[in-house]
Each structure stands twice: as structure tokens, then as C-alpha cells.
Amino acid sequence: MKSDTLLEVRKLSKRFGGIVALNSVDVEIREGELVGIVGPNGAGKTTLINCITGIYKPEAGKVVFLGEDITGKAPHEIALRGIARTWQKVRPFLNMSVIDAVTTGALLKTNEPAKARREAMEILEFIGFPRSKFETLGKNITLIEHKLVDLARALATKPKLLLLDEVVAGLRPSEIDVITEVVKKVNKEMKITLGVVEHVMRFVMSVSDRVIVLHEGMLLAEGSPSEIAYNPSVIEAYLGTKPI
Ligand SMILES: Nc1ncnc2c1ncn2[C@@H]1O[C@H](COP(=O)(O)OP(=O)(O)O)[C@@H](O)[C@H]1O
Ligand SMILES: [Mg+2]
Incomplete structure (x- = not known):
């Protein structure tokens, strides 16, 4: 683990009955980064957030935050340590x-x-x-x-790491621009590390320093936004779903 590693997810697996939602996933997020986490519907993005934040307990693997193993801890204990999240489905x-x-x-x-x-x-x-x-x-x-x-x-909640789950889903382009500016400001001015989970790539590509791609519960690719946009296996994973 490098000294500026904030979150380290190692070989994390989570299944629901016969569905393998996460299959030995490795993710690392460094202090100050704005990391995009993308993938087609059902790729395991929300499950990853739910395992990191203690909503679900993984069957295997671990989640290490600031050097401490937080795997399987209760959601409020994880929140107290400095991981916050937003919800894909707005909770009115x-x-x-x-x-x-x-x-x-x-x-x-x-x-x-x-x-x-x-x-x-x-x-x-x-x-x-x-x-x-x-x-x-x-x-x-x-x-x-x-x-x-x-x-x-x-x-x-004064987080060190904030995980956003499809924060622009359902919004119009002009509204997406508003969120884009807010997300950048949170990262740059509040100096909060961000993991931005999205199904639609356009927004992620414009805000992220680095992008991680999940597909069918596995890590498919990782790189800069432009590396990811032209990665053939990423393009293939998205074919037949929605355009990038
Ligand atoms: N609570 C749950 N019960 C059963 N299956 C689930 C549950 N949560 C997620 N899944 C399944 O796990 C897989 C990954 O889902 P999810 O993490 O929501 O994907 P994403 O957020 O990338 O669209 C899907 O096949 C989904 O149906
Ligand atoms: Mg989701």
C-alpha cells in the first residue's frame, strides 16, 4: 500500500444467490483523487459502494480505509471514519x-x-x-x-472520501453542467477525495483524473479518461447497451 492510499479494496467478492455481483475486485483510491467508476448496468458499481460503506457484507476480500481494515463494519462506524455516499435512488x-x-x-x-x-x-x-x-x-x-x-x-458528515452513485442520472444536460461544477469544486476546494460512480460516461470523462471500468462484477480496465474512451474491451462491453 502506497503512503497516499486512502482506500484499498482487495479481492472483494459479493454474491446474491447465483448472481456474482462482485468477483475479486481490486480498487485503490489515492488521497485527493477524483476517480470515475463506470460500467454497464448490472456491472456491480452500486454493490461496490454498498460493500465499502457497510450496507452489504462481502463474502471474500477486504476494504482498508486509512490503513484500517473496515470490512464488515456497520454503516455508521464507517461513516464516522470518514466515508460518505449518496444514493442512486433519490430517497425523498x-x-x-x-x-x-x-x-x-x-x-x-x-x-x-x-x-x-x-x-x-x-x-x-x-x-x-x-x-x-x-x-x-x-x-x-x-x-x-x-x-x-x-x-x-x-x-x-465531513468525509475524507465521498462516493457518489449516479448523481447525474435523470438530469438534463444543463443540470449535469451544474453538478459537474459542484463536484469539481468539492474535490478542488474542499479537498475531498471522490469516487464517482456512473453509468453514462460523458459526465465521468469530464470530471475524472482516473477511470475504473467494471463489467459483470470484474475489473475490466483502468486508465485516464482518454485511455478508457478508446479501450477496445471497454467499447465492446458497452456495445448493445448504451453509447459511451
Ligand atoms: N440486493 C440485491 N439482491 C439481489 N441481487 C442484487 C442486489 N443488489 C444487486 N444485485 C444484482 O447484482 C448485480 C450488480 O448490481 P449493481 O451493483 O446494482 O449494478 P450497477 O450499480 O453497476 O448497475 C446485478 O445483477 C443486480 O441485479
Ligand atoms: Mg447502480
């Missing part, structure tokens, strides 16, 4: 306000409600969420606003 917080939803994230690291609320406000401002909507209830905000609130809630 219908009757909670935006500010309260983000405050729940900040309460992971402080038990002072006023401090948590202040931190939540700062993060919402940092990502450019409109102040006029801080008190709006979840049921009255749009999809991109939901995605931003989920991102802000994750940031409020």
Missing part, C-alpha cells in the same frame, strides 16, 4: 425541510443542534443551493435539488 425526505435534511448529516460529528445547523447552511451555500429554498419541504423540490441536498447531507 417528504416532510422535512432542506436545511433539516442536511443538518442530519452534520449531526454525525456533533451533538450541538445549532452548530450542526450552521454547518449545514455553510455547505448548502458552498454548493450554490438557493437560500430562498433552505426551508422548503422535500416534497416541494425538484430532482436536481434533491440530488444537491443528498450531496450536501453527505458533505455535512
